[in-house]
Amino acid sequence: MAGFLKNIVNKISGYEEYDVYDEELEPQEDIGYEEEPVDPPSYGRQNPFRARQNRVVDIKTGNGSQVVVLQPADIDTAKAVSNHVRAGRTVICNFEKVDPKVAQRVVDFITGAAFxxxxxxxxxxxxxxxxxxxxxxxxxxxxxxxxxLDYLRHVKGTQHG
Structure with a gap:
């Protein structure tokens, strides 16, 4: 009776008994894999700093800073000033020969871009x-x-006064 119940439980649970065979595995064909020979480690005198030499990174001594001198006479030149600052360059702007109204607009643009x-x-x-x-x-x-900004306020105040 125990065998009968065991068969019913196995069928309900989906467990099936398989016969176990003891057979020898046949040798498989060689698939052509060859191991690369490994050099044995040498235990002679080695320079302890030699392994670190490959980790050295060159550091440039100069920082490559550039200074650009411009005379911005319009907004397009002001955009060029902003692009130079974005690229990490220092810009000197000379407004001596520029109309004061245009210069004010350009300075406002440059100040906003710099901010x-x-x-x-x-x-x-x-x-x-x-x-x-x-x-x-x-x-x-x-x-x-x-x-x-204080300077611009001062200049603007003297123009209207």
Missing amino acids: ALDGQVSPVSNSIFVIVPRSVSLLQGAGENESA
Whole structure:
């Protein structure tokens, strides 16, 4: 009776008994795989720094900084100034021979672009500005703490007054 119940349980659970055969496996054909010979490790005197020599990376001594001098007379040139600052170059803008209204628009554009790029704009004189990217530190003289915006407000106030 136990065998009968065992057969019913096996059929319900999906378990089938298989006959186990003890047969020897036939040798399979060689598929042509060949192992590459491995050189045995040498235990002679080695330079302990030799393994590290391949990890050395050349460091350039110069930082490759460039300074661009422009005389922006229109908005297209102001865009070029912004592209130079984006590329990591310092730009000096000379507005001496530019119409003051155009110069004001260009300076506004450049100041906004420098702000957006985390750069800095600083006046050198009434008509010359320096624009530096975020990777460049701009140090001003001891008595010259006036920011570019303060300078622009001052210039704008003197034009209307």
